[in-house]
Amino acid sequence: MRVTPVRIMTTSLLLLGVLAVVCLLSLTTGPAKLRSGAVLAELFGSPGALDAMERTILMRVRLPRVLLGALVGGTLAVGGVVFQALLRNPLAEPFVLGVMGGSAFGAILGILGGWAFFPGVTGVAFAGGILTIALVIGIAGGRTGIHANTLLLSGVIVNAFFSAAIMFLLSVTRNQEIHNVLRWLMGDLSLSTFRELAILAPLVLIGFTLIFASSRSLNLIVMGEETAMHLGVQVERVKKGLLLLVSLVVSAAVALSGIIGFVGLIIPHVLRILVGSDHRLLLPASLLFGAGFLVFCDTVARVATTQTELPVGVITALAGGPFFMYLLRRKRR
Amino acid sequence: MHLIEARDLSFRYESEWVVRNVTFTLKPGEFLGLLGPNGSGKSSLLKVVNGILRPQQGQISFENRELSSWSRRRLAQRLAMVAQEVQLDFPFTVLELVLMGRYPHLGALEFESDRDLAIARECMERLEIHDLENRLVTRLSGGERQRALVARALCQRPRCLLMDEPTAFLDLRHQLDLFTLTRELTVRHGVGALVISHDINLAAQFCDRLLVMDRGRLAVQGTPEEVIRPEYLESIYGCRLQVDRSPFSGKPRVTPVPKEEVKEYP
Numbered sequence: 001m002r003v004t005p006v007r008i009m010t011t012s013l014l015l016l017g018v019l020a021v022v023c024l025l026s027l028t029t030g031p032a033k034l035r036s037g038a039v040l041a042e043l044f045g046s047p048g049a050l051d052a053m054e055r056t057i058l059m060r061v062r063l064p065r066v067l068l069g070a071l072v073g074g075t076l077a078v079g080g081v082v083f084q085a086l087l088r089n090p091l092a093e094p095f096v097l098g099v100m101g102g103s104a105f106g107a108i109l110g111i112l113g114g115w116a117f118f119p120g121v122t123g124v125a126f127a128g129g130i131l132t133i134a135l136v137i138g139i140a141g142g143r144t145g146i147h148a149n150t151l152l153l154s155g156v157i158v159n160a161f162f163s164a165a166i167m168f169l170l171s172v173t174r175n176q177e178i179h180n181v182l183r184w185l186m187g188d189l190s191l192s193t194f195r196e197l198a199i200l201a202p203l204v205l206i207g208f209t210l211i212f213a214s215s216r217s218l219n220l221i222v223m224g225e226e227t228a229m230h231l232g233v234q235v236e237r238v239k240k241g242l243l244l245l246v247s248l249v250v251s252a253a254v255a256l257s258g259i260i261g262f263v264g265l266i267i268p269h270v271l272r273i274l275v276g277s278d279h280r281l282l283l284p285a286s287l288l289f290g291a292g293f294l295v296f297c298d299t300v301a302r303v304a305t306t307q308t309e310l311p312v313g314v315i316t317a318l319a320g321g322p323f324f325m326y327l328l329r330r331k332r333r
Numbered sequence: 334m335h336l337i338e339a340r341d342l343s344f345r346y347e348s349e350w351v352v353r354n355v356t357f358t359l360k361p362g363e364f365l366g367l368l369g370p371n372g373s374g375k376s377s378l379l380k381v382v383n384g385i386l387r388p389q390q391g392q393i394s395f396e397n398r399e400l401s402s403w404s405r406r407r408l409a410q411r412l413a414m415v416a417q418e419v420q421l422d423f424p425f426t427v428l429e430l431v432l433m434g435r436y437p438h439l440g441a442l443e444f445e446s447d448r449d450l451a452i453a454r455e456c457m458e459r460l461e462i463h464d465l466e467n468r469l470v471t472r473l474s475g476g477e478r479q480r481a482l483v484a485r486a487l488c489q490r491p492r493c494l495l496m497d498e499p500t501a502f503l504d505l506r507h508q509l510d511l512f513t514l515t516r517e518l519t520v521r522h523g524v525g526a527l528v529i530s531h532d533i534n535l536a537a538q539f540c541d542r543l544l545v546m547d548r549g550r551l552a553v554q555g556t557p558e559e560v561i562r563p564e565y566l567e568s569i570y571g572c573r574l575q576v577d578r579s580p581f582s583g584k585p586r587v588t589p590v591p592k593e594e595v596k597e598y599p
Contacts, residue, residue: 002428005444088422213441220433222423226385226416231489232409232437277423280444 003278011281015288019070022292026066026299032057060193068192068256069298069312070291071204073263075253077271077290078208079246080264081282085218086239087148093264094250097155097243101162102132103254107184108166112175118196121184122255129251132158137243145236146243148225186311187260189298196256207249208287214238215279222277260313262320263294269324334397336361336493336525337382342391344381351377352388353549361492361523364516366536368529369546370570375529376417378546379495382527383414395493409437413491415482415499421470427481428466431457434488456484459514475502483511487518494518496528500535508532512539537561537584545569561585 028034034057038049042058050058079094087096106128110121136158140151166185170178217238220228225235250264267290268282275285297315304310337359344352351374359365367375380386381393384400393400395412413434421430434456435449445453457463460480465473470481479502486494494515500508516539518524530536536543537557544554547569553560560566563574566587573590 002426002432002450003444088420090422216436216439216441219425219429220436223430223433224420226380227419229385229405230383230409230414230416231433231485232406234405272424276429277425278429 003276003281008281008284011275012284012288015285015292019288019292019295022296022299023066023070026069026295027058027062029299029303030057030062031303034058061190064193064197065189065298066295067197068200069189069295071197071200072189072253072257072260073267073294074208074287074291075204075249076260076264076294077267077286078211078283079250080266081268081271081279081286082211082218082242082246083264084268085222085279086242087152088222088224089148089152090269091265092152093261094246095159095254095259095261095264097151097247098132098136098158098162099129099247099250099254100259101159101166103129103251104185104259105162105165107255107258108169108181111177111181111184112169112173114177118192122196125255126251129254130247132162133243133247133251137240146239183311184258187258187313187316189257189294189312190309192256200252200256203252204249207245208283210245211242212280212283214242215283218242218279219277258311258313260294260316262313262316262324263290266320266324267293334361335359335394336363336396337527338392338394338397339382340392342378342381342388342393344377344386344388344390346377351549352381354391355546355549355551356391357544357551357554359493359525359527361525362519363525363542364519364540365525365527366530366540366543367527367546368531368533368536368543369552373546373569374549375546376497379414379497379527379529383412383495384408406437409489411491412493412495413486413489415479415486415494415496417497417501419478419482421473421478424469424471426467426469427457427462427473428453430470430481431484431488434485434490437489452490453484453488456487457481459487460484461510476504476507479503480507480511492524494524494526494528496526498529498531500530500532508535515539533561533566533587534579534584537586538579538582557585561587 024036024039027039028036032054034050034054039058041049042055076094080092083092083094083096084090103125107121107125110124115121136151136154137146139154140146170181217228217233220231220233221235221238228235267286271282271286271289275281294312294316297319298312301310301312301315335358340356342352342355343350355378367378369375377386381388384403387401395403395408431453432445432449435445435453439445454463457466460483462477462480462484465477470478473481479499483499499511503511512535515526515528519526540557542555543557543560545552545560545565552569553565561576563576567574573592575588575590577586578584579586
């Protein structure tokens, strides 16, 4: 079915509805059960339906966490869509160009250094991500433009280098913070407050709008860069712009959430099956579905065991791994 | 006015020149066949002509304006290309693929209008792929893919059409149909066409002029009668050729002759 503005609107509204339901579910679920009616009233109108304790749980703990989950999930899914398209590689994901290694190395330095989460750890993580991806693009860029495979390869190598550096840091340290390092490496949405969200949210929204404006060019770039040029796309310009934009937004998201795997890899594939390959629909659908998926996984991570919270990355990988294998099987048939 | 005017064009990837001192023109309504053995520089020349490759020497202009001064978008509104070995890995439908031809005519956030849709459907009908409208391009046969790509190029409504071995995956009837269609576009709509082909006989029947490349140079150019002669083509292709006339069209016809009788082994 062809993509029309009407179809984009209806699909987006539907997925927005799903996202809203998942968020509400997440806000009410946990050791302290909150009634959904009271939560809605508290958020949109007449405060007072919850007692002080419940209000603190809702506003200080769960709401920032749900919002962060939605922003990070959406960002990772959109980042995956764009990188898979630009690199024309179905296995690409937003961390593949060095963001993972760079941000993680920065974050770990910050954590082991005993800095505050914000702006200390997030700041160095963000800087690490951006600097590494700039390095990777620099390595891959040549006289004839940025070559997709060279880009991918340099990303993989830089990630491997930083993984080794991280292993080194972890094996020599006697630091008590090592537990926090592991939490960050597996993804943790519990650390942020509205202060950090106020920075991330506009960044994600502006970034997404600009990415969405390139959606028709992306449709052609996945057909091959020469084909895209034949059809009138300024390929090098679009490619550079999108690489920088996505790296910026993803680095910012990762700085607040840690490394959450599988979302950026799998959500784009799921959505291609559900809504097709046209990026004008695929991008908004991935944003909303990715947001809902991560909020859902984080809710599961919170309540799966009674003793402790699981890192959300464990849930996304546990849910995503088998699903991805199923997709691969299905594709081969 | 010339659609394409190439003067003394040379291009090299590394140190070796793959296109050397090529001079030719393409006028509106003209159908040119580009012939030559493998590796003679035909595809590279086509990429220079559509601005993907920048020539190191010589001049090339499109519609009397230097090619490099055209933006990709403006150029794509007038010049369409059917390339070789196009990858179709992402699951778009045939209609979506053909509609991509409208890209250069639309703004960044503009959607295809009913008119764009009508143009796409008309192009699909001309290539006889209208039944495949909703089929995924990843599920097409080689010939269907090729016709979908030609339909996309036509959907650009170009004034100039470049094709790199468009008949490679096509059966006899579709080869004939594609050349007939190209002929029609040139005669009726004044489109200029430059088409690479290995089928000399097909090119001889349909093209106004033939250009034959040999090791990067344009060895001969002219009407089929002028070009298709054993004294030119035998040395270029490196095999013996028998040239006579097609009993149907009266155009020159080539038959390659084996060096010696194929021996039957006992």
